[in-house]
Amino acid sequence: MKMIKVDDENEGRLNTDIIFDILSRVPAKPLLDMKCISRGWHNIISNRSFIKAQLQNTQLDLNGFIVQDRYMISKRDIKTVSYIPVDSKNAAKLVHHTVFSFLPEDVVVLASCKGIVCCRSCLPSPNPTIYLCNPSNREWIQFKWSPPCDITESIALAFDFEPSKFKLVRLKRIQLNNYEDENEDEDDFFFTFELYCSETKAWRKSTEMCNCKDDLIKNRGIYIGGLLHWLTEGDQILTFDVEKEMSLLIPVPVPLENEFRTVAACIGEYEGRLHYVQVSEQGLHVWCLEDLYEFKWILKDCKLLENFEAEYPRFFFNLKNRVLESEDTTNPWMNPLGFKDGKLLIKVAAELYIYDMKKDKMVHACSFLQLKPQSMSHPTVFPLSLTLVSLKDA
């Protein structure tokens, strides 16, 4: 940080260096608004060394949730992408639909990491492309999505603030018939990994495979501390070490009693750690993975459904009974969709709410209809933070 030699001309004036110093301590969200202040300020805030300083001095805050529908079985993608802001000063609960309109085509969102979003062309497409973009500054880079392009495949983003160094991990599920097995009808399912490295600008198949009988749900990978995590339908969380290219299955904190029950759960990052959020008749539970290799989970937050009913009678009339009734169906009455930084986006019947764990406060976000739903399955949710990072520096 430069100290300014004040000469007679500059006496008492706030010059560029001082402004640089103060602004580099302001978080991204207000800073992006300040770009409107003047052309000079727009330039300062867009400046590469400023962005670097600002990243070091500030923390990323959750800004909102990207929500997108998926068909359960189809060869076509749903093009609508919605955005629900977390702190809305507007009394009217606005849901935005044009956050990604700066991209050259309609997209399917694949991953969101530290403010950078990875998405792909909607299928069918003549020229399948993968985009890496920053909605805050409307910049993007693109590269070819190498065939075969499977509409169900999961691509996750491993990004650590440096725009020139990122990895994409493409997850595919394959079936290998294991004829040597005693039970000849048993098929073995595996996940395979393919990596795209920004430095080589090429895809490469990893030798690693993970034997897992369950498929993914809430199809998105979460990147925390060098590891990617995906939630599966069963009792396990698929984890992949991006550097070492090693996979691991972490058991969830509460094993499912009934294999056929739909899991009303999701995973997310909070304070640099993986968290698992589950809703059951016992209430809302938030677990934190304290030790990865020991599979040690600790319970961070726990709230009974009866308490939600009592505190928010208008929102959650008869909540516990409804949750119980829906437990054996594929459509949980209360379904946690996305979690980050202590905030949970949760769907209850046909409404969406945001629960702030730290403040123990529940607010109504929007109605499900505002998301223009087109399928019967649950939408995929990606938490989004705002960042100034410029992908053009990649």
Next chain:
Amino acid sequence: MAQEASSSTSSKTISLKTGDGEIFEIEASAAKQMKTVQRLIDDLGDDITIPLHNVFSKELPKIIEYYKKDITGEITKDFEAEFVKDLNDDEVKVLFLAANYLDANKLFEFLSQNIADRLESKSVEYVRKYFGVENDFTPEEESKLREERAWSFRGIKEDE
């Protein structure tokens, strides 16, 4: 009036004269934290009153208070919070500019962060006025900028 050896400056006080003619005393070890002051001492000697044209009697006592705590190693988060609690945004700005002029690094960093914290929740118009910046965007350009970011624009009104 013998010049004391530099090794015993710990108990020596320096006289500082503000731009509006008032004189304040500060310990030599505290003065050392303000590089501008130290430079002046090196040039002019530590026996004469050091003139500070750009710092006034309203700010200097507060700055001295901060560095008094600093040399005894007593600066805590609570102290810093208390220090700025009753200052309004303009008072902090004046103090900050004084710290800049005095090249007082620790105070500069602290106040810079404090101003950044205060500005987080302010409107664009307020920030413009605060820094005395003129808006050189045309109304069309400005509304285009806001429209592009409508989904994350905070839309804070100035009187909020």
